[in-house]
Amino acid sequence: MNDMFWTPPIRKTLRPHQSKAIELIRQSLGKGFKRIVCQAATGFGKTLTAANIIEGALAKGNRVIFTAPAVSLINQTVEAFENEGIQDIGVMQASHPRTNPAAQVQVCSVQTLARRDIPEAALVIVDECHLRAKVIEQLMKEREDIFFIGLSATPWAKGMGLLWQDMVTPCTILDLIEAGYLSEFRAFAPDIPDMTGVPVSKGDYTEAGAAEVMAGSALMASVVDTWLEKGENRPTLLFGASCAHAQQLHEAFQRAGVATAYVDAFTDVVERQLIEQRFRAGEIKIACSVRTLTTGVDWPVSCIIDAAPTKSKMLHVQKIGRGLRVNKGTEDLLILDHAGNSLRLGLVTDIAQFTLDTTKPGEKQTAEGKEKLPKECANCAALHVGLTCPFCGHERKPVAGVETVDGELIELTPKKAKEPTKEEKQAFYSRALWMADQRGYKSGWAANLYKGKFKVWPRRLHERRIEPDQAFLNYEKSRRIAYAKRKGAN
Ligand SMILES: [Zn+2]
Incomplete structure (x- = not known):
């Protein structure tokens, strides 16, 4: 079973973590699993890894479907596969010039798949599988004969483990930073918004509730002032709490004389391309957005302004991931976290989950990871875990009544009331x-x-x-x- 998709030896030159991913997936197939998630951190090189799996499958005479979460990602995926030498590709999407039902590899968006008959395939590779597209999950239930490999940097969605059987994690964000494939980062929390009482729906703050807090005049001013003071004029991606809030920030920056642009899901393709070009050329300094730019965007960013409070570790890691790619000319990523997300959820290098969630529908998710939460350095204000600041070397003084365990500050529980004599x-x-x-x-x-x-x-x-x-x-x-x-x- 485990050599169904591979003809050894693997021809491509893969990075060590990519080879490890393939090896771990093969081992999982060898255990008899047919629905396997590969947890591939931002910057992992998912497409190259997928191309390698596809080549192996084709060599064994198997047809493959690759699904992308959005129509806008199809062309870049096809291009990437072609660069890896895969030629026999058809695209399933309206009147796409690459339409070719006979091709051995079909690339499609989940939206298109939902409206079409599913082509014959032995293997379906699901990109961004944490999004839990209904059509994919239906297919998984109906077609026990098809193998599924899911790819995601954050496969932590509620209930994923009810459909997917196994998860392999070849490496973490921290591994990729240490190997130099991802950028170092420094995070600051200039503001800690008061989120008490903000309504929560499906486990996260409602957009309107979060936007109301973040649109307060003091917080708005702080976003602009902090960037002017600390942002070093870096190419910056800004996440607002809602479209209106992102637009307000866009305008506030413009009033301050900073060249910014606003992008959302309704920005048309041509305009979006123009904004990207101007951003890459340095003519636009800050791209203001909401969640639109969290998936599949590969802009050269070295500063992130996060003004969108969330309770979702998935969203938090996806957002910060947009800035972790290594760019020429910038040595690290600067995170200006006005939303308090790093304090609430942890730094992205401390957030980890190695098993799939198996919460049933209607049940409350219980498998909350216990991340170490960072605190501000008293000297340089960078957020860090542990006693010694990795940026300035400042030592945190353990506070009276507080003891340190494994370099972490932990409050002592108050002594029990003493027994009466x-x-x-x-x-x-x-x-x-x-x-x-x-x-x-x-x-x-x-x-x-x-x-x-x-x-x-x-x-x-x-x-x-x-x-x-x-x-x-x-x-x-x-x-x-x-x-x-x-x-x-x-
Ligand atoms: Zn410091």
Whole structure:
């Protein structure tokens, strides 16, 4: 089974993590799995890896379907495959000039696939499988004979593990940064927006709710001022909380004399290409957008302004991923996180998940990863985990009452209330007996009050009486009020 898609030896020159991906997928096939997710971090070279898998399948006489999440990604995918020497490619998309149902490899968008008969294939490669396209999942349910390989940098969507059987992770973002395939980054949190009370839907802040917080005048001004002060005029991608909010920021930057552009899902292809050209030429400094530019965009970015609060680790990592590619002329990525996402969710190098989520529909997702959350350096303000700032070397002082475990600051849990002494118990009982006498109650009343406080009956105590102090009077009164309330409630 595991040599169904490969003819060894693999001809292409692959990077070590790409070869490892192929090896791990082969091992997974060897275990009998037919629906395998390859967790391929940003900058992994997914297309090259996919091309290699396709070549192997073709060599074994198998037809392959490759699905892209958007029509706009089809041409670049075909081009990339052709550059790898794959010739027999057909495109399924309206009246695309490359339409050729006889071709062994079919490239299509999930939208097109939903409207067509599915062509014969032994293998379907699903790009950005975390988006959970309905047509793909339907196909997975109906066609047990077809193999599926999913590709995603963030295959953490709820319930993915109910359809996909296995996940392989050849490397992490941190591995790719350390190997020099991705850029180093520095993150700053100039603002910490107050998200308490912002409505949440499907596990994330509603767009309107997040936009309302972020459109506050102080936050808006801070976004512009921070970039002018810290942004070093870098080519920048800005994420607004909503289209209107991204547009407001676009205008605010223009008023400040910065050349910006606004792009969203409705920006037409030609205009988008023009903006990209001007961005690459340095004529536009900041491209303002919403989520539109989180998938498949490959612009030379070395600064990200994140003004879109999210609770989704997937979205957070996808957004920051847009800036992690290595560009000529910039040594690192600057992250200006006005949304508090890095503080809330962690730095992208600390977010990791190595298993598929198996939450059933209607159930609450429980498998929340426990990322180490960064804190601001007191000296240079960069966000980092641990005690020593990797950027300026400043040592974080452990705060009093806080101890460090594995270089992390962890608050000490408060000590438990100490056990009452025999003398304290005796004093309480004696005061209760005194009060029982005063009110003409039986001594059982005192015993009851005692049990309410110490959870045990008074045993081996003297029957002597003491006049109550204020603490006792307060306690006894609080019990009477609680009793009256219980009575009233019934
Ligand atoms: Zn520092």
